[in-house]
Amino acid sequence: MERKYRVVHYLNQFFGRIGGEDKAGTGPLGREGAVGPGLLFQEFFGHDAEVVGTVICGDNYFNEHPQEAKDKLLEFIKGYGPDILLAGPAFNAGRYGIACGAICSHVSDQLGITSVTGMFSENAGVELYRKSAYIIETKASLTGMKDASGKMVTLAMKLARGERLISPEEEGYIPKGVRMNYSADKKGAARAVDMLLKKLKGEPFTTEYCMPVFDRVEVLPPIDNLSEITLALITSGGIVPRGNPDHIEASSAKRYGKYDIQGVDQLRPDEYETAHGGYDPTYANEDPHRVLPLDVIREMEQEGVIDRLYPYYYATVGNGTSVANAKEFAQKIVKDLIRDGVQAVIISST
Amino acid sequence: MTLELGRILIEEVKWGRKTLIKKRSLYIDRDELIKKAQGGDTRITSITAEIARPGESTRIIPVKDVIEPRVKVEGRGGIFPGFISGVETVGSGRTHVLQGCSVVTVGQVVGFQEGMIDMNGPGAEYTSFSKLLNIALIIDVANNVSKHEHEELLRLAGLRAAAYLGEAGRDVKPGRVDRFEFKRPSSINEGSKDLPRIAYLYMLLSQGLLHDSYLYGQNVKNVLPTLLLPTEVMDGAVVSGNCVSACDKNTTYHHQNNPIIEELLMRDGVDLNFVGIIVSNTNITLRDKQRSSDYAVKLVELLGADGVVISKEGFGNPDADVMMNCAKIEEKGIATVMVTDEFAGIDGGSQSLADSTPHANAVISVGNANELISLPPMDKVIGDERIIEKLAGGMSGSLSVEGGITAELQVIMGATNELGFETLSSREV
Numbered sequence: 001m002e003r004k005y006r007v008v009h010y011l012n013q014f015f016g017r018i019g020g021e022d023k024a025g026t027g028p029l030g031r032e033g034a035v036g037p038g039l040l041f042q043e044f045f046g047h048d049a050e051v052v053g054t055v056i057c058g059d060n061y062f063n064e065h066p067q068e069a070k071d072k073l074l075e076f077i078k079g080y081g082p083d084i085l086l087a088g089p090a091f092n093a094g095r096y097g098i099a100c101g102a103i104c105s106h107v108s109d110q111l112g113i114t115s116v117t118g119m120f121s122e123n124a125g126v127e128l129y130r131k132s133a134y135i136i137e138t139k140a141s142l143t144g145m146k147d148a149s150g151k152m153v154t155l156a157m158k159l160a161r162g163e164r165l166i167s168p169e170e171e172g173y174i175p176k177g178v179r180m181n182y183s184a185d186k187k188g189a190a191r192a193v194d195m196l197l198k199k200l201k202g203e204p205f206t207t208e209y210c211m212p213v214f215d216r217v218e219v220l221p222p223i224d225n226l227s228e229i230t231l232a233l234i235t236s237g238g239i240v241p242r243g244n245p246d247h248i249e250a251s252s253a254k255r256y257g258k259y260d261i262q263g264v265d266q267l268r269p270d271e272y273e274t275a276h277g278g279y280d281p282t283y284a285n286e287d288p289h290r291v292l293p294l295d296v297i298r299e300m301e302q303e304g305v306i307d308r309l310y311p312y313y314y315a316t317v318g319n320g321t322s323v324a325n326a327k328e329f330a331q332k333i334v335k336d337l338i339r340d341g342v343q344a345v346i347i348s349s350t
Numbered sequence: 351m352t353l354e355l356g357r358i359l360i361e362e363v364k365w366g367r368k369t370l371i372k373k374r375s376l377y378i379d380r381d382e383l384i385k386k387a388q389g390g391d392t393r394i395t396s397i398t399a400e401i402a403r404p405g406e407s408t409r410i411i412p413v414k415d416v417i418e419p420r421v422k423v424e425g426r427g428g429i430f431p432g433f434i435s436g437v438e439t440v441g442s443g444r445t446h447v448l449q450g451c452s453v454v455t456v457g458q459v460v461g462f463q464e465g466m467i468d469m470n471g472p473g474a475e476y477t478s479f480s481k482l483l484n485i486a487l488i489i490d491v492a493n494n495v496s497k498h499e500h501e502e503l504l505r506l507a508g509l510r511a512a513a514y515l516g517e518a519g520r521d522v523k524p525g526r527v528d529r530f531e532f533k534r535p536s537s538i539n540e541g542s543k544d545l546p547r548i549a550y551l552y553m554l555l556s557q558g559l560l561h562d563s564y565l566y567g568q569n570v571k572n573v574l575p576t577l578l579l580p581t582e583v584m585d586g587a588v589v590s591g592n593c594v595s596a597c598d599k600n601t602t603y604h605h606q607n608n609p610i611i612e613e614l615l616m617r618d619g620v621d622l623n624f625v626g627i628i629v630s631n632t633n634i635t636l637r638d639k640q641r642s643s644d645y646a647v648k649l650v651e652l653l654g655a656d657g658v659v660i661s662k663e664g665f666g667n668p669d670a671d672v673m674m675n676c677a678k679i680e681e682k683g684i685a686t687v688m689v690t691d692e693f694a695g696i697d698g699g700s701q702s703l704a705d706s707t708p709h710a711n712a713v714i715s716v717g718n719a720n721e722l723i724s725l726p727p728m729d730k731v732i733g734d735e736r737i738i739e740k741l742a743g744g745m746s747g748s749l750s751v752e753g754g755i756t757a758e759l760q761v762i763m764g765a766t767n768e769l770g771f772e773t774l775s776s777r778e779v
Contacts, residue, residue: 196659249746323700
């Protein structure tokens with residue numbers, strides 16, 4: 001027989017039967033067994049799982065001391081040795097929603113166990129935590145308690161058992177903003193013609209990918225004292241020392257390299273090459289300056305057009321590399337550049 | 351224009367003393383196949399031929415192209431015009447297809463931009479090529495051959511081999527004959543006059559430098575968007591010369607069996623009127639992109655289309671072309687649907703495309719090519735699997751000691767094909 005899963009439930013002061021708004025400052029505490037809505041959860045779990053403990057914290061306390069609240073609650077939760085954490089549901093209560101999202105996300109992260117909460121779609125906690133926690137979509141008020149509890153329990157059991165989820169709509173949770181592959185019932189070509197005919201007839205259809213919204217970086221004013229600046233070179237064209245010592249991937253790069261060019265005036269083809277898998281490497285390997293113009297910049301340095309070239313250059317591969325990875329690289333690189341007083345950067349792409 | 355496609359079902363491929371088809375089995379004279387594929391070109395130093403069957407524990411890597419053997423039996427021109435045959439307009443008469451098998455060219459051209467096919471296990475699920483009887487040609491070339499020549503040598507050897515095998519089907523009675531008729535848009539009959547007029551914008555990768563596609567032997571990089579009959583592709587008018595990421599390059603096989611064209615032909619006169627195909631290119635400079643999209647949109651208008659299906663090839667840079675095409679067509683009041691894959695990162699949490707337009711409100715996603723897959727070791731490897739770590743989609747440590755592979759879906763041939771050849775899609779979870 002399958003063992004019984006252990007569940008801990010998080011509640012605020014109101015649902016935890018401590019008191020109303022006057023008790024919202026109550027700090028974290030633990031209770032054995034199920035309290036309030038936890039009794040309903042227990043009914044839904046039946047013999048599959050047992051609500052072994054309940055942790056409670058006042059809404060104000062949590063939002064005013066988030067780190068302390070999370071740390072303390074984590075200690076209580078750990079003590080029960082749970083497989084599952086349920087939080088709320090918080091419906092449209094904003095402070096409660098934020099607390100539920102925060103504790104679910106923290107516990108999943110720290111203990112690696114399943115956690116599920118429930119909120120109304122416009123709860124402030126949704127935007128903050130939908131990417132890091134499973135949030136069942138609920139009605140705005142308490143009238144949705146039974147429906148929400150049933151869905152939270154079903155989803156929690158599926159996750160705990162490692163079952164494959166069908167879809168956010170089917171399971172009732174708010175999409176986490178993560179793309180996942182699945183096999184559709186028809187080929188893409190047939191789906192395309194179906195969608196086009198629906199669009200032409202004015203019938204409802206659902207696009208399979210909503211257009212992304214891009215960051216737009218404001219252009220800075222030109223530099224007027226070029227001869228006094230330190231300039232750095234960065235490339236997403238994959239120019240690396242031969243042998244690609246940092247193993248930068250040919251596509252969807254997960255890393256970048258930082259290479260010392262003190263005293264290097266020429267990128268010789270026997271010393272440098274491209275690691276990029278998205279373009280024909282013939283010409284870049286023949287003359288790496290075609291992608292990283294070190295030769296010209298060195299001349300400009302000697303002529304005094306710029307004061308000096310930064311002693312390192314950075315390289316990655318911009319071939320299908322995710323925006324999230326690119327952003328992370330940039331944040332790290334910028335730290336070096338600002339610390340070392342670099343005022344301008346030339347980024348060569350391919 | 352009418353083309354009859356006679357489908358000869360091939361259920362087994364074996365080496366034999368003579369190349370012929372007998373009772374749904376294709377027997378191949380191995381030496382003659384190799385000789386024909388080489389075509390007397392001394393820059394090709396060696397060719398080995400192997401058979402990989404569906405369900406076998408076999409991995410083919412690095413794969414360049416996949417080609418279906420066909421032969422022109424009646425009508426103008428020959429198969430693969432501009433390469434194997436003359437340049438007469440094809441697409442009419444009768445063509446025989448050796449259905450169920452293919453020629454797979456194997457060889458390391460660029461090192462990054464080839465792909466793999468698993469004939470068994472989870473990797474096989476991602477590509478229709480695992481369901482074919484694959485005749486793999488492992489081709490080596492002389493040391494002094496440039497990468498561009500290398501690509502050409504493999505491309506031509508593959509086409510020659512497919513044409514040679516296709517000949518075996520010339521006098522065989524096909525199990526099924528499909529008749530494709532394409533009417534002039536002006537001759538649409540009364541009954542179907544009220545159906546929406548649908549055109550197909552067929553974008554081919556043409557960035558130069560090993561990222562090329564060919565139309566009647568001509569590199570489409572240098573061609574202004576033009577009109578093409580649906581049946582011309584079935585005779586091999588469009589050929590792949592691509593060395594790009596394996597998942598979303600259109601192999602020659604995909605072109606020969608373009609599923610968008612098949613879908614539109616099948617539904618022509620039923621729930622739509624198929625008014626034509628505009629072949630367009632995907633060049634690298636902004637000027638080229640603007641010129642081509644303006645020209646393509648003009649042709650869409652000339653065809654009097656109410657709606658357009660747009661297919662893409664490749665990712666990143668071509669996102670700019672597809673968005674430009676989509677926006678310009680929508681601005682004319684003509685509805686579009688585009689087919690694209692996604693590069694949303696391994697965790698699926700990143701933006702999937704490099705460009706966007708608010709006009710693109712009807713998109714078919716054929717999957718996130720960054721998703722990580724784990725493939726078990728195979729008993730037999732055709733080619734060399736050590737290359738996996740350098741392939742686009744591979745990474746340091748992709749190959750385990752036992753021969754298992756962990757890599758991005760990107761490495762599998764045709765896994766996120768943007769003609770919509772597979773059922774794969776991606777959604778937000």
